Amino acid sequence: MAEEIVVYDNEDVSHAADFDTPLHQGILRYVPGDSVPIQVRNALPAKNDRPFIYVPMGYLTREADKFMTNILGALNLTLPNLILVTAESQGSAEEQQMNSYRVQDPSSHPVAKDWPHDHTREVLEAKVGRFLESIIESCLEVGAWVLPDVPRRRNGAAQMICNAIPSVSNGVALGLMGLNEEEDDVEFKKSIQSSMVPLGSPIKNVAKVVYDLDLKDGAPCPDLSHLLIFESPQEKKKFRDQLLDLVPDILLAFGDITKEAMHSVFENTKAGSPIIMLKHTSTNVDSLCRMFRHVKSSMKTEALSALGSSKNQEDDSKVKIPPINDEEDELIRLFINTWPPGFNTESVVLADPLMMSAVTLQKRILGSITATFDLKTGGSDSRLQRRKIMTYAWYFYNLANQHSKEKKKGTEKLHVQLVAFTLVSIVASVLYDKVYSGGTPDNNFQLFIFVATIILPLYITSLKQESDKGTEMMSWKAFKVAAVNIHSEIFKFRAQVGPYRVDGKSQIALQRPILRFSVKLKEMWMGVKPYLSEDGMEIPPNFWDFDPNSILKEDSSPTSLPAMEDKSFFKNFMEVNFFSHRNDNAADETTPMLDGPVDETTPIHIKLPAYGKSSSNESPFMSAEPSSVVNTPDDRDDEDPPEQIFVDDNFSPMKADDYIESRMQKQMNQKAEIINKMVSRNSTLSFTIKLVTLFSGASAALSLQWCVPIILGITASLGTGQEFRKYPKRIELGNAMVVQLNELKLWWMGLSMYQKQLPQNKDNLIMTAERLLMKELESSYDIPSIEKD
Known part of the structure; x- marks a missing residue:
């Protein structure tokens, strides 16, 4: 009679946390089964020893603040930059390829319409295998982890993923298992618990598992590099969720995925994480691909309609995707009815193995990673705030740049005066001595030269004292360094590097870089404030006080920044166009003293109502969408995306x-x-x-x-x-x-x-x-x- 499976609940986990049970370690050894070839038998058992870490029930609750550090330390691992997660599938890999690898409608497929079903399945099987090897090799190359969702031998997707790992060395394929999830876990649990020892103790025995390619049971996949076994499935899920919260993840879905896997795909969609879908590998995958194509098409149509409409766009928190008329899957209909706001169509890669090459797939994955992890702009509120602080930054940069030019002009004027009058003084003294032999002046001209030989040295002494004091030079240095510093911070902020990298998916995480940028900008500008007082200029105390809720309102006119104090010298700077390409760099010795008028290179969609001149009626605050990427219009679908041309508008992330x-x-x-x-x-x-x-x-x-x-x-x-x-x-x-x-x-x-x-x-x-x-x-x-x- 089979032993009854023990299922723990949350109360059991909480009670177990009262006991100080440490982490355990052990070795899982795969021993040859009856169907294992003789050459494989000769390589056992040393080649197939797998160390594992056992996490007792209640450990995560007891070590709430440091369980992640402790467990990773026990595994001799550090957090990676990226994790590749596979969606759970049902059945073995062979069953998936036999039953689910097919084109649903071969007559409409450009390639499969001329092939018999068996040939199509064989090609799909081969191409999917190459895709998996390419994806895993690329991920492991950059130190990413592979995290199969259910790393058991019965899971076809996990088995195929693990089969692609041995060809790559030094990779991390982490298996997370929760005991008591399946019937055969009873014997497996007895085996590992009888051989494991507390972490740090010498291991005396090993837990044996039959290594047989024909077995499709709940034992761990033999190709996992690291194995983490949890006594409680609830704690396994808690650890996995926190791990994926700390590290960006990519979800790979292929094969006969389960309904739970479809939920995982939708959760990743809401979280904004990249998703890779291999088409024609199962009905569920094809249904999700159809859903994503429908959403993408609907969003494109909605965007074109909004572009041609004179009305203001609605809040992006209200997303309405029309239903698919002939869709029978209730789960797909639920997803469409509850579609999340801020969905990025580039985050999902729909790959057709019959038409796409592995190199093209890698490029698409890179584009998905870039769209979701590299540059994050968030919703309209975040984009609006970014554009607003960028407007301030460009204003400060151009003001510092103009001051640099003026201070440079003053410094050069002082230097030229000092050199010129010194030379004139020498010439006057020499000529007076040569012509008049140093005698008493006899006429007005001689008197003028004589007086000049006395006054010029005094004036030169005054110029020399002013030059040695270095006020003009110090001001020039301060403003030039400030201008270049602000320009540098602008590019860091736009590229989202260093302190301006978005380290999460929440709205708070999106706001942190904006706060850091504003504080940094204010510090740099306040550093040159003492030099502004020489020109009768001040920064108004209310300059940084603004109401973010009053910027975008329906049927409202463009909102200007708070007005500055109108002072003569300051007013001259306000007439400069802040987005002329001539103002991109701080002044140096080769820079003209004054800029020319606005030319045709100036972005016509930008207007600073309170600061500059422009022929456009649109405020930058009213145009919160990034405009740095221009899609070439064509009729290509998501398998053949259009090339994107980058146009620098001085605002958009890069x-x-x-x-x-x-x-x-x-x-x-x-x-x-x-x-x-x-x-x-x-x-x-x-x-x-x-x-x-x-x-x-x-x-x-x-x-x-x-x-x-x-x-x-x-x-x-x-x-x-x-x-x-x-x-x-x-x-x-x-x-x-x-x-x-x-x-x-x-x-x-x-x-x-x-x-x-x-x-x-x-x-x-x-x-x-x-x-x-x-x-x-x-x-x-x-x-x-x-x-x-």
Whole structure:
């Protein structure tokens, strides 16, 4: 008589938490069965020893704050960047391929219509196998875990996934099992409990499991690299849920998936996680694929209707998807009726194994990962807040940039006056002594020159004191560094790297980067506030006070930012268009002092009512949707997606490749052009100095000693100008920056497609690039960098 299965409830788990039962460890050994070939028998048992960690009932409740750390430490694992989860299926892999691998309507399929059913099934079987190997190899390449939903030998999907793992070394295939879930768990439980020991104790016995390819029972899949066995199925679910809350996951659904798996697909849809559906592998999978295609088509139609309508769009929390007329599955109808808001159509990959290659599938998966994990914008409220803080940031950047130009102009004016009047003073003294022999002035002109030889040194002394004080130079440095710093933070914020990465799926997680960006922006701007007082400008105390609920209202006019204090010098800056491409970089020696008018390159859909001039009637606050990606219109479906062209609108989030094109490549080209100009000017100055020095020697040789002080004054003036521009140092630093940015770009190009999706690699690319840009600027001004990474 079979022993009765023990089923624990929540009260049992709570009671077990009162006992201090530690984690246990053991070894699961697969011994050969009758159908195992002799060559496999010779490789046993050492090859098929599987260590496992046993979690007693109540452990998660007792160690609520540290059970995740303790269990991962027992497994010698650390949290990955990504987890591949498979949906639960029913039946063995062979049964799935025989019964469920088929095209539902072969007559309408471009490929299967000419093939017999058996041939179609064989091709599907082969292509699905290659797809799985490609997906798992790519995931394990970047350190992702594979987490089969039910890692038992009876689960066809888990078995096929595990069969694809041995070809990849150093991978983590984690099996989570809850005991007492099935009838054969009784004997399995007795076996492992009789051999396991407390964690850290020496293992004396092993639990044996028959290794037989023909067995489709509830034993763990033999190809799992790590096995975690929970006494309580409820605690297994709790651990799995928390693990997936901590780490982004991708759900892979194929084969004869269960109704519970269909619920998991919908839960991932609501959570915004990527989903991969392999079509023609079961009726349930095809039904879900049909549902997603219907939703995508409906959302596209709704978007086009809203685009052509003059009415304001409704709140995106109200999503209405029309029903599928001939849909008989009640679960699908329920999903459509309760469709979640903010659904991203790019998060779901519908792959047809008969028409799609493995490389194309990888690209689609990468696009799904990018759309869901890399760049998160949230709903309309989050996008609105991002656009609003970006508007503030661009305003501050352009204001600091304009101040940099004005301070540069003042610094150059002071330097030119000092050099010019010094040279004039030398020339006046020499000529007066040469012409008048230092005698008493006899006429007004002679008196003027005589007085000039006395007054000019006094004025030069005053200029020298002002130059040594360095007020203008310090202001120029402060505003230029502030402008470049703000520009750098804008790109970090748009790329969502470092402190601006969204670390969760909730609305609170979406708001944290916005708060950090606003605080950082305010700190940088307040750092230059003392220099603003010199020009009679102040930041109004109510500038940061605004009502986010009053920005978007139906039948309301565009809302402006709070008005600034109207001061003459400040008002001049408000007339500058803030999105002209000429204002993208802080001022330097080659930058014109004043910008030209707005040209055709200015985005016409952007308007700053209180700040700039534009021909558009639309406020940036009224256009909260990202507009950086333009889809090429065509009739291709989701198996053949259209190419997307990135158009930088200065607001939208950007991917790493877009950052390289819009930021790194642009900076390298601009710096190379500036370096060429500096090299030319430096060479001209050096040649002129040498030439004038030769004239000095020639003058002395020709008995024109009175010319020598004038020539030496000219030489000193040219040398002072060369030193003021710091051409040699800036050329060296600029070339080093260009080389390092190119090295960084080559490093990025050498990464695989999946490695480029890892957060730390994207952070390394963008944070390092921005650090190089800031280092080059600060070194040019001899400013020590104090900002921590």
